Amino acid sequence: MNSLYREKVTMARIVIFFLLLIGTVGSTYHEDVYKLSRKLLDGYNDMIRGSKDLSQRTSISFMFNIIKIAEYDEVNGKLAIVGFFFLQWEDYRMKWDPDEYNGTNNVMFESKDVWVPNIMLTTSHSDFRKLGTDDVPVRYDNEGTSYWSPADVFTTSCTPNIYYYPYDTQNCFLYFSSWGYSLYEVVFHSMRDDVNTYLYSEHGLWNLTATSVFVFKDTTNQINSMVIKLTLTRMPTFYLINMILPIIVIGLLNILVFLLPAESGERVGYSITVLLAIAVFQTIASDKLPHVSRPQISLLCIKLLIDLVLSVLVTTLTIVSLYFYDMPDSRRVPVCLQAVCRFILCKKCCSNKSEDKYDYEETYEIYKIENGKQITTSISLSDVRKSEKTDVINWTDVGRCSDIVFAIFSLLAFIASNVAFVLLVIIK
Structure with a gap:
């Protein structure tokens, strides 16, 4: 009152x-x-x-x-x-x-x-x-x-x-x-x-x-x-449309580098282009903000720095993956690496299924003469096809395996970075 x-x-x-x-x-x-x-x-x-x-x-x-x-x-x-x-x-x-x-x-x-x-x-x-x-x-x-x-x-x-x-x-x-x-x-x-x-x-x-x-x-x-x-x-609508959403889309492009065929020769150039795009957005954001460190620097600048580091890491992983593809076949793949790739590529599983297909095939007898004597031998069609099958892991398989692992890692890092940014903004 x-x-x-x-x-x-x-x-x-x-x-x-x-x-x-x-x-x-x-x-x-x-x-x-x-x-x-x-x-x-x-x-x-x-x-x-x-x-x-x-x-x-x-x-x-x-x-x-x-x-x-x-x-x-x-x-x-x-x-x-x-x-x-x-x-x-x-x-x-x-x-x-x-x-x-x-x-x-x-x-x-x-x-x-x-x-x-x-x-x-x-x-x-x-x-x-x-x-x-x-x-x-x-x-x-x-x-x-x-x-x-x-x-x-x-x-x-x-x-x-x-x-x-x-x-x-x-x-x-x-x-x-x-x-x-x-x-x-x-x-x-x-x-x-x-x-x-x-x-x-x-x-x-x-x-x-x-x-x-x-x-x-x-x-x-x-x-x-x-x-x-x-x-x-x-x-924030203007900044959401013109800055935050483009940053998220560019970060998502990092993951797609592992879908490019290794034979295309475009992987490294693609990843470096994404890296430079993130660096440009970081420069734009820093120009719009005061150059101060107190009381706190911008959370968006921290996110851009994390995206830049992730992009550098993706570029490095791309080079490592290409290194596996170009490894000579004369060099043997380590046993532990073979086991990991078999698990990821499901090679052993596919091999077992193909073996089961020929378990009940017929056995054929073959006659041949050696030193004037007739010799009878038996051969199974499944044995012939099994000999043609192989579950040996080569370096190309290692490169495919690394693409899968690196893509999953990049996707998880991308999701974690953006979810953390959204949560920090929401609970402010």
């Missing part, structure tokens, strides 16, 4: 301010406003606060209104936003009786002629300058209440945390401090706990997901600050 009441009071003040900003009451004459202005500025010192008792603090109520995000440069850590403040305070020197000036109940001065709080953006990215300009008007009502709405393009430093790029969320802080006034002279009070986004226009890349406003008091340095926190979430 108190929060709702404060909202209504705040909106009422804003409405009153803008009504006053439109102009004075129709019955007010130029001469009356001129006389009032001269009377109020007579002996006025714009370096003295508007408190009657200077031992008391000047209380400044404020509200920040954001219009749009002009730019967020992650490489340089610069955030530029367009917005304006609504500030209100009391100045006892600006009180008058409206009846004495033909019903004039408000008057306006340039900020260079009256006292305004000296506020600076202390988290500025490039240069320090005070809030507002000398020609920004300050309006007063007959009760001495000041209304000031300085607008600007505020450029602040915001070092990004790019670990989850392009699925990152950035928290940027703008500190507006009362420069030259201690905590016992000027104090800030926020009219609301968040930024007014009524006039806000959406950005094409960043979503303004949350805002907060609070007052920070540095008792050590006697600095009073208005703090505006903006939470920006990147929209």
Whole structure:
């Protein structure tokens, strides 16, 4: 209920301010406003606060209104936003009786002629300058209440945390401090706990997901600050289509190198082409990110490095596989390697099945004469065919076996790399 009441009071003040900003009451004459202005500025010192008792603090109520995000440069850590403040305070020197000036109940001065709080953006990215300009008007009502709405393009430093790029969320802080006034002279009070986004226009890349406003008091340095926190979430669709999906597809191409015939002579060139493509994407990603190592480097850069290492490994395994294919037949294949290849290529199994096919074939008798004697011998058709069959593993079989093993290894490494990246992004 108190929060709702404060909202209504705040909106009422804003409405009153803008009504006053439109102009004075129709019955007010130029001469009356001129006389009032001269009377109020007579002996006025714009370096003295508007408190009657200077031992008391000047209380400044404020509200920040954001219009749009002009730019967020992650490489340089610069955030530029367009917005304006609504500030209100009391100045006892600006009180008058409206009846004495033909019903004039408000008057306006340039900020260079009256006292305004000296506020600076202390988290500025490039240069320090005070809030507002000398020609920004300050309006007063007959009760001495000041209304000031300085607008600007505020450029602040915001070092990004790019670990989850392009699925990152950035928290940027703008500190507006009362420069030259201690905590016992000027104090800030926020009219609301968040930024007014009524006039806000959406950005094409960043979503303004949350805002907060609070007052920070540095008792050590006697600095009073208005703090505006903006939470920006990147929209990753562009990067998903133009960077992440192509990287995944190129990584998948690494596995297909083992399907190319060894006789084609294109395996090494194919694998090196994929390696260079991954290196190009790594360069593109690094150019779009700030060159920092704190707090963390990008998870996408780590994934690209892993893909690059895997591509180098696939190229090496391709060369090893071709080495098996080109091994001379005069060199005997080790027994252990034969056993592994028989298991992978199912050679022994196929040999047993072919033997079973001829177990019941007929036996034939063959007669021949040696030294004038007739000799009878028997021969089985299955024996003849078994002699023609062989389960000896050659180096070509070893090359085929290595292709299968290396392709499965590359596929598992590819799946593990991408699943780990997705899980880390999801559970952030």
